[in-house]
Amino acid sequence: MRILVLNNRYKEATEYMAGQLAAQLRALHFEVDIDNGRMEPVQNKPDLMIVLGGDGTILRAARQYGQTGIPMLGVNMGTVGFLSNIEINELEFYLERLLNLDYTVDERMMLEISIYHDKRAISKNYCLNEVVFKSPTPRMLSFILDVSGQVMSTYRGDGLIIASSTGSTAYSLSAGGPVVDPQLEAFVVTPIASHITSKRPLVVAPERVLSLTPLECSEAVICIDGQVKIDFEPEYRIIIEKAAHKLQLINLKKKPFYNLIDARLLGKQGL
């Protein structure tokens, strides 16, 4: 069995733990690759992924390997996290069960973000949390949101967030969006500093296709899970839909979502 261990190259402790874990797994005769984010994604197809870090590291793993359909265990190191399943000090305890594939899997909807120039798709990305369309300057953007062919109306303001339910507790929440149950597949559409004060967050069914067409957007950026940044050209159009694949999150320990919400609302670090 081949195992991919991922960590966060900016957090030394995760780098160290990744080395330790790889040595331990190799001693048990597993094949192990390590991806700390410095290089291109690993080509060897693993049977299992172990992600050491916070939610940011899991977002990267989901974005880069989510399409493979290979189960992923989030192991939290140091801060509170919504996406991880166990804490680093619990890894020893759960390792045997993990290696025996004795776990259930939680599936999470991912977003597919396509950018079109004229009618040609020029980029396609997947993400777990959200895509943000935003002005990097104090100048307002204005654009049209269209849901499955139904023109919603014009937005004006700092920008728009289109999040998954999983991403509803991240940036979307800060911008005023609701907390959405991760068991529920949905898009959460949250305007950022809307000039039109009547605008409200929307929760959209996952079968819908969202399309964002700029009106006045001389400068704008697209941010995908806070990690990929694309400069927006005025002729671009963004299409967001549910990805065909789902992220496979390993569930060794029942971690109750609703108990964590209050900590997040108070802005606890790491959430």
Place this chain on the structure above:
Amino acid sequence: MRILVLNNRYKEATEYMAGQLAAQLRALHFEVDIDNGRMEPVQNKPDLMIVLGGDGTILRAARQYGQTGIPMLGVNMGTVGFLSNIEINELEFYLERLLNLDYTVDERMMLEISIYHDKRAISKNYCLNEVVFKSPTPRMLSFILDVSGQVMSTYRGDGLIIASSTGSTAYSLSAGGPVVDPQLEAFVVTPIASHITSKRPLVVAPERVLSLTPLECSEAVICIDGQVKIDFEPEYRIIIEKAAHKLQLINLKKKPFYNLIDARLLGKQGL
């Protein structure tokens, strides 16, 4: 075929139109009952329901007849409505198709609200839009919300709204909740004037069971679709879950939900 015509006894025009429509249908040899809300629900089981009025009249029809699983056509009279499918002046045009059962049906999740005293269920109600737990006085309520056994935490304030997606554009929206796609089955949990400013609306998966336990609620009322009012006793507990049946809304004409949202956000009358 037996047809039930419903109207709003407080709106004379709907009373008049119900009489006209009944006469027209009887001339076509249909059996017709009329329910204007003055008396107990009609016992004859109809094959079709036609509701003349605004969203309030459809809410009543849904509450009283939704469990029968009989399809219902909402015919809007006078004001804009989210729940009606056609306008009164379109009824003549669509009548033949309606009577030939040439239509599709949109299913809407309904809520089942059970009130417990100690461990005994003392009342059960169904509704389409929302159940509201609220203080009728300036005194704050405090209570615990529990989602499928996970204690969320304590709320303090004027009260709480638990709405369906359908109800998300009604009272829940006024209290700060998101607009939720009617195609998406979900509970929308929106606090009213929360003393704890960090509280946010929640969108909860329909498989969950919500339970509300009072802490300090010397006076409180439960309102169901703004139509049924129950005085709350301090020992009560409220359980909200998805009803086993769905409301069957007749769809003769494609009515795009997303185009209506802006009008609702601006508080257009009748929405």
Place this chain on the structure above:
Amino acid sequence: MRILVLNNRYKEATEYMAGQLAAQLRALHFEVDIDNGRMEPVQNKPDLMIVLGGDGTILRAARQYGQTGIPMLGVNMGTVGFLSNIEINELEFYLERLLNLDYTVDERMMLEISIYHDKRAISKNYCLNEVVFKSPTPRMLSFILDVSGQVMSTYRGDGLIIASSTGSTAYSLSAGGPVVDPQLEAFVVTPIASHITSKRPLVVAPERVLSLTPLECSEAVICIDGQVKIDFEPEYRIIIEKAAHKLQLINLKKKPFYNLIDARLLGKQGL
């Protein structure tokens, strides 16, 4: 020198402490009256007031005795309070300075609320925190707010709060209003569950006169500092202006307002 000691008849500890304090003061040859809220306001004009309790007791004292212009010391018992200056366990320490009148005074703007029937004033009240115009039922109110003769526009929803800066951290905050510096004289106008989602809280200059005229308000109540409740008749009109007098709050100890805000935002009991 005559001293009026006020307490909260619903909190036994305040009753007990009021008796103790009165005995101590009488032993020092002061004349003392006690007002626990059970009877009509005391007629003897005091030179000093000492209020034992939480913010509710101070609100009552302000409403009943604020016009006298006599300085008032808030002594907090048990819960955190914005209006009190010292804690009960600090009273012994500060008593000598208090009785020597060695203190500064903070002045707080009070509201004057007049209710008119046709053109006749039928009641006049003063309050420190806020006046609330609200529906006791799930039925929406609609009304017009007019600021110094400028018609603002129509409101529809659960109601409206008109608070002073002092009251901005009480009910107005729960309904979505801003925190306003108590040093700043202003009205804070906050809608409760506004059906029109574009509405926002307003902060109005103290020279303005606010006038509230009902459109559809079959049932409505007016609540003054959460303590006085007046049933609203459809022909009533409410005029809110700055009272001619100010509340004189004794300041023995510098209590920094901005340090308390975070605790209030998290809904700490007693705030």
Place this chain on the structure above:
Amino acid sequence: MRILVLNNRYKEATEYMAGQLAAQLRALHFEVDIDNGRMEPVQNKPDLMIVLGGDGTILRAARQYGQTGIPMLGVNMGTVGFLSNIEINELEFYLERLLNLDYTVDERMMLEISIYHDKRAISKNYCLNEVVFKSPTPRMLSFILDVSGQVMSTYRGDGLIIASSTGSTAYSLSAGGPVVDPQLEAFVVTPIASHITSKRPLVVAPERVLSLTPLECSEAVICIDGQVKIDFEPEYRIIIEKAAHKLQLINLKKKPFYNLIDARLLGKQGL
């Protein structure tokens, strides 16, 4: 008498009208300078300023000439504006009164923004609407706000807006701030997409001094009235206080503030 005519170099119509007006005034033997924003501020001290354009042009005029204490007339061209007093088509009608100095003046508080590096002030700016401290990237800022020496607490999120009452209807409103009466001198402190959901807008008395100290702000910008942009260095500290001078806005025609609010809330262009 010397008159300074200002216009917006990006709007040709204002350029044309400035030329026309200058010619007309010179024919009447006034001395006239024109400032279209292309060059350094005019050095000749005028007795009167006439600003042709929208609110942006008035903001520039206020920033560059507000300290002179010379009265300024805002003449609106094309869009709705809060700051202008008359419309361009009314200028002919009011010109005689203007030139006879037959008008009243509204004074508006301006902000003084000082940036410190260590203990040294490295820049000082004045503005009418707001100063924004903001992240240009998706990375959160964290910083401490301190009000006259009272540490408020930590903020985390996209940034913070500190507006005057005049600026409360601009960007601060989009970010969730209240509408503040322009007659009331105050600071409006509004967080942008606060990670801590309990945060609320604050309205602070004009005597206070606000100080913003960064915690984690690797990249941040300061924007002054949306027109001046300063890159923020991690060791900077920002002090905001009320400027010693006030903007002198010429009032020829009573323009009621409260009547305009609803149009702004709906995001009408130009407001």
